[in-house]
Amino acid sequence: MDLIDKAAEGAALSKEEWLSVISDKEKYPDERLRNMASSIRDSVYGRKVYLRGLIEFTSYCKNDCLYCGLRRSNARAERYRLSPDEIVSTCVHGYSLGFRTFVLQGGEDPWWRDERLVPLVKKIRSVCPDAAITLSVGERSDESYKALRKAGADRYLLRHETADREHYSRLHPSDMSFDNRMRCLRTLKRIGYQTGAGMMIGTPGSSFETLASDMTFLQDLRPEMVGIGPFIPHHDTPFASEDRGSVALTLRMLSIVRIALPHVLLPSTTALATASSDGQIAGLEAGANVVMPNITPMGEREKYLLYDNKKISDEEDGDNLSSIMERFRRAGYKGSLERGDFRA
Ligand code: 5AD
DSSP: OHHHHHHHHTTOHHHHHHHHHHHHHSSSOOOHHHHHHHHHHHHTTTTEEEOOOEEEEEESSSSSOTTOOTTTTTSSSSSOBBOOOOOOOOOHHHHHHHHEEEEEEEETTTHHHHHHHHHHHHHHHHHTSSSSSEEEEOOHHHHHHHHHHHHHHEEEEEEOOOOOOHHHHHHSSSTSHHHHHHHHHHHHHHHHHHEEEEESOTTTOHHHHHHHHHHHHHHHHSSSSSEEEOOOOOSSTTTTTTTOOOOHHHHHHHHHHHSSSTTOBOOOHHHHHHTTTTTHHHHHHOOOEEEOBBOOOGGGGGGGOOTOOOOOGGGGGGHHHHHHHHHHHHHOOOOSSSOOOOOO
């Protein structure tokens, strides 16, 4: 039995062991990892792909992450903020399309303090009682996470971005802290959110070592969801002329995460679909089981630009569910509008 078989049986691997799984392509070829991951996904979730309605509700952000097009220093970013009423109507529209999970994602926008966000979550909870509410609004206080949970939020996405402290400080300004990000993730788990962590692949300064740290971190945190996509440079950021992350390595990491965390809800991300024309299906083949079509009102969708050339039509369009479903069917998957909660 080699390392990846041990991981598949639930053993915790050391950082050095993960390093060899990630980097040794002779012993652990992509194809082997993909086949293992895909059959694990099939035995836990079948060929179902859970669809989430993504609402990018604010492009304001107080943070200055070096990789992100919405960073506060980017004076050229077009800023918008949907009103609470617009967000509720977007959910109601999404609900009528069939969506039973809404992902409210935004920059860290101070306008959305608890006094505004808590009533919004309550309102969505009351108009869409059987839908899951996922928040993705960054680092907040423990009290805020508790209040939002109590208001009806079920899940929370907060990528850790990298589990390597040094690397984290290369990607973020000095007023952001690795420890605080970790605190937030532990709090979210403790409060009872289905919690999503995750990392970009191929950011400047990343290496097989930083990915090995990501794996030991994920095995320790045991998040219910993991978001993984390639880094894609944005022209108005300090990383404008850096190389984009590798699609092949992204797919390899998706498979490794599926093997290490068999029950994880694992999206085939927009960044992956942007980096490669067949990226979305390739993500599913690698072990993913979630896709998050965009239901942000048209007009705003093209302003939420974390990176260049973000895919905004076709397979990302929540208003075009039938073509999404059809594409999945042709690839041997079945799009599902169920809530699709994490199953232990
Ligand atoms: N390329 C790829 N992903 C990015 N994100 C932010 N900027 C980029 C980029 N340039 C990801 C981060 C963040 C998520 C919302 O989007 O991982 O957590």
